[in-house]
Amino acid sequence: MSEIPYKIYLNESEMPKAWYNLRADMVHKPAPLLNPATLEPMTAQELGGVFCEELVKQELDDTTPYYEIPQEIRDFYKMYRPSPLVRAYCLEKKLQTPAKIYYKFEGNNTSGSHKLNSAIAQAYYAKKQGLKGVTTETGAGQWGTALSMACAYLGLDCKVFMVKVSYEQKPFRREVMRTYGASVTPSPSNETQVGRKILAEHPDTTGSLGCAISEAVEVAVTNPGYRYVLGSVLNQVLLHQSVIGLEAKMAMDKYGIKPDVIIGCAGGGSNLGGLIAPFMGEKLRGEADYRIVAVEPASCPSFTRGTFAYDFCDTGNICPLAKMYTLGSSFIPSANHAGGLRFHGMSTTLSQLYHDGFMEAVSVVQTDVFEAAQTFARVEGILPAPESSHAILAAMNEAIRCRESGEEKTILFGLTGTGYFDLVAYKQFNDGTMSDYIPTDEDLQVSISKLPKVDK
Amino acid sequence: MSEIPYKIYLNESEMPKAWYNLRADMVHKPAPLLNPATLEPMTAQELGGVFCEELVKQELDDTTPYYEIPQEIRDFYKMYRPSPLVRAYCLEKKLQTPAKIYYKFEGNNTSGSHKLNSAIAQAYYAKKQGLKGVTTETGAGQWGTALSMACAYLGLDCKVFMVKVSYEQKPFRREVMRTYGASVTPSPSNETQVGRKILAEHPDTTGSLGCAISEAVEVAVTNPGYRYVLGSVLNQVLLHQSVIGLEAKMAMDKYGIKPDVIIGCAGGGSNLGGLIAPFMGEKLRGEADYRIVAVEPASCPSFTRGTFAYDFCDTGNICPLAKMYTLGSSFIPSANHAGGLRFHGMSTTLSQLYHDGFMEAVSVVQTDVFEAAQTFARVEGILPAPESSHAILAAMNEAIRCRESGEEKTILFGLTGTGYFDLVAYKQFNDGTMSDYIPTDEDLQVSISKLPKVDK
Numbered sequence: 001m002s003e004i005p006y007k008i009y010l011n012e013s014e015m016p017k018a019w020y021n022l023r024a025d026m027v028h029k030p031a032p033l034l035n036p037a038t039l040e041p042m043t044a045q046e047l048g049g050v051f052c053e054e055l056v057k058q059e060l061d062d063t064t065p066y067y068e069i070p071q072e073i074r075d076f077y078k079m080y081r082p083s084p085l086v087r088a089y090c091l092e093k094k095l096q097t098p099a100k101i102y103y104k105f106e107g108n109n110t111s112g113s114h115k116l117n118s119a120i121a122q123a124y125y126a127k128k129q130g131l132k133g134v135t136t137e138t139g140a141g142q143w144g145t146a147l148s149m150a151c152a153y154l155g156l157d158c159k160v161f162m163v164k165v166s167y168e169q170k171p172f173r174r175e176v177m178r179t180y181g182a183s184v185t186p187s188p189s190n191e192t193q194v195g196r197k198i199l200a201e202h203p204d205t206t207g208s209l210g211c212a213i214s215e216a217v218e219v220a221v222t223n224p225g226y227r228y229v230l231g232s233v234l235n236q237v238l239l240h241q242s243v244i245g246l247e248a249k250m251a252m253d254k255y256g257i258k259p260d261v262i263i264g265c266a267g268g269g270s271n272l273g274g275l276i277a278p279f280m281g282e283k284l285r286g287e288a289d290y291r292i293v294a295v296e297p298a299s300c301p302s303f304t305r306g307t308f309a310y311d312f313c314d315t316g317n318i319c320p321l322a323k324m325y326t327l328g329s330s331f332i333p334s335a336n337h338a339g340g341l342r343f344h345g346m347s348t349t350l351s352q353l354y355h356d357g358f359m360e361a362v363s364v365v366q367t368d369v370f371e372a373a374q375t376f377a378r379v380e381g382i383l384p385a386p387e388s389s390h391a392i393l394a395a396m397n398e399a400i401r402c403r404e405s406g407e408e409k410t411i412l413f414g415l416t417g418t419g420y421f422d423l424v425a426y427k428q429f430n431d432g433t434m435s436d437y438i439p440t441d442e443d444l445q446v447s448i449s450k451l452p453k454v455d456k
Numbered sequence: 457m458s459e460i461p462y463k464i465y466l467n468e469s470e471m472p473k474a475w476y477n478l479r480a481d482m483v484h485k486p487a488p489l490l491n492p493a494t495l496e497p498m499t500a501q502e503l504g505g506v507f508c509e510e511l512v513k514q515e516l517d518d519t520t521p522y523y524e525i526p527q528e529i530r531d532f533y534k535m536y537r538p539s540p541l542v543r544a545y546c547l548e549k550k551l552q553t554p555a556k557i558y559y560k561f562e563g564n565n566t567s568g569s570h571k572l573n574s575a576i577a578q579a580y581y582a583k584k585q586g587l588k589g590v591t592t593e594t595g596a597g598q599w600g601t602a603l604s605m606a607c608a609y610l611g612l613d614c615k616v617f618m619v620k621v622s623y624e625q626k627p628f629r630r631e632v633m634r635t636y637g638a639s640v641t642p643s644p645s646n647e648t649q650v651g652r653k654i655l656a657e658h659p660d661t662t663g664s665l666g667c668a669i670s671e672a673v674e675v676a677v678t679n680p681g682y683r684y685v686l687g688s689v690l691n692q693v694l695l696h697q698s699v700i701g702l703e704a705k706m707a708m709d710k711y712g713i714k715p716d717v718i719i720g721c722a723g724g725g726s727n728l729g730g731l732i733a734p735f736m737g738e739k740l741r742g743e744a745d746y747r748i749v750a751v752e753p754a755s756c757p758s759f760t761r762g763t764f765a766y767d768f769c770d771t772g773n774i775c776p777l778a779k780m781y782t783l784g785s786s787f788i789p790s791a792n793h794a795g796g797l798r799f800h801g802m803s804t805t806l807s808q809l810y811h812d813g814f815m816e817a818v819s820v821v822q823t824d825v826f827e828a829a830q831t832f833a834r835v836e837g838i839l840p841a842p843e844s845s846h847a848i849l850a851a852m853n854e855a856i857r858c859r860e861s862g863e864e865k866t867i868l869f870g871l872t873g874t875g876y877f878d879l880v881a882y883k884q885f886n887d888g889t890m891s892d893y894i895p896t897d898e899d900l901q902v903s904i905s906k907l908p909k910v911d912k
Contacts, residue, residue, distance in 0.1 A: 007534070153834065
């Protein structure tokens, strides 16, 4: 047995006191969000109607390298952080690999994922601005749960629009949010203009994330004292999530460990952007080199088969345009795909870094992902979320290549969460009824051809 | 902010290397199990047909104070232990109490509870004896999940009989067990003689724990290479669970903290017996004094309203008799009660200690328990299991008394697990449709009057 423990925990006194703003070290900054009406960059004032002030500042600031984490947020972090950096001794043994595998586990909190890191920050700034509450949308429910927890802690009102099909199929997620005092409304609803319009036109619709976003934004901008918050894609979210990478790097530095490869799953980019932040910073500054790999589902392959262009962030086309790798906002991934990596686009920061050659991307199919999840669960004892399992599979593949080549690489991957609310998907896998879906080139040509015409 | 961190983690090198056998320090030993046919104490040979050898030895040994934890089990423990000892700063603030509240959190593993501590030990000894597999029953599913995980890790066959009503109402628990490779059979089934007999007589039965035990035992004794394992009540289980208390005491000693009151929920006694073990040891040896409080549901009040007598451990009356606090094996707690504290009896060790005045017991009603669970979740961020929430409520009540009296007591309680699979009960509470049930004196007189006549 090596001297490196199974789990490396930092002391609370070692926890990061500032978030790291990756954009400060980028030569090519991520392109600005554009106002969909004028196609001009969104101003702080325009964004301020939707988001609270401090978050607008963080969203637009691509030069300040560090943001101090307010003491109140650090106190909240202490309830579930520092999260463990785990040496996957049992997985290494199972794979008979000379590679050393580490994972940063973000599932040790009731929200079941890393989403809480940004939820508490966004709720804190809303509270500090004197707001009454926040609105948001949720699909699978991880983000909604995290936000409910943060708002319960701060005594802030929390209104969640949950895609109707999820509301009905994931009643337990809904109950967790209610236990934390959030109001959860199936979307589309009669509570908003946009919801009523959609219901009038499509009375039997099961809803969509795009529609839920529209409802949440409408409630935020029409109710004094409310703002809208979002759990991924945005620069501010990557800033808050940098706590993952900062802790991981500090824990590795403590034992003199340097990763060769860093792997994370990528939906909107919140986890990957957070995990890689300080490593990518070193890479951008020319201080160190790392291979950085984004893993995405073959059913929704924004990086590997998308195009780098301005596009809407929502299917309803009411939100600002972002320059990103996208499959087109009209692209709808197969409903049979499990998990939260179904976003058609990608964080603008990660998109720019990928475009500039600072990171790689691979796509993997769902049944392989669940096969890896099952193997991981049995040897490492954690039931992983489907999203996280994309990273597990890529890390396992890397370790198997090391077995074949004899290389003793050090692999770090992000284990973003647990799969307690994904057991319908596990059941499909256990029953052998899970299928894979890969969009055809024609499918993608159609959705990409509908991109808005932006000359930037 | 005090210098005591939110979470006290031991280093892996500080983890206990031996379990503590509380019985070694008891002057009045727990009474022996009796053979239901002869009413004579069960011999090692008789028990060996059902349990594997090393576990029989541990079951019967009431003199050896320490059992070394085999290295393989310690390696497994490292995947999810040491578990954190948490200072409930936020709960203290919420209650405005001068009391200091600590909880030992055992929910940071996929089984979601402390059950894994004994599951890995029992599976390990079965494997070491060269057995092919183990059988067990499960109701709510925590024990079955824990055993599935342990067996997956060791490559041991695992056969779980799950009470039919739970099998149907908790499909997600079933899927977790299947993901870990266990076979899960709804009980009663056609796979056993006893199951077929019950089905012939009661084709529409939804099953019972007693019936599931009978089926699991039958499969174990009629299949070469199989033994039966059990997750609570037994002395061996309390021995393995002592790891909880040993870690808690070590963490508190490290910071010079001495608890005044130690609180745990009590169903069969596995968690409570483990948490209190080293503290009770000091108390028995006259080295220190602690108040030790068992918390049980008012719907199944073995300690507070039961009688201390020999009784069957199972409703089917095929298992050995144990001398314990019991409501009678024919007592059936209301089906509307959530959680795993519905056993009519209690660990013989804890029963003897309670009888001898070394501990107290209180009973609490379900809606109060969920009220406490909700408060705890909102301030401490963990969604607790209903079982654990009994201890939360008792600890909160103690802290409120301290607020009134001004006493700065130090309270330690066991947070045995998470409530991810108990959201049907949370929904009832959120909807206001949860009810309380307290058996009448007449109910208890009837079931207690049916106790077997044993002159010991």
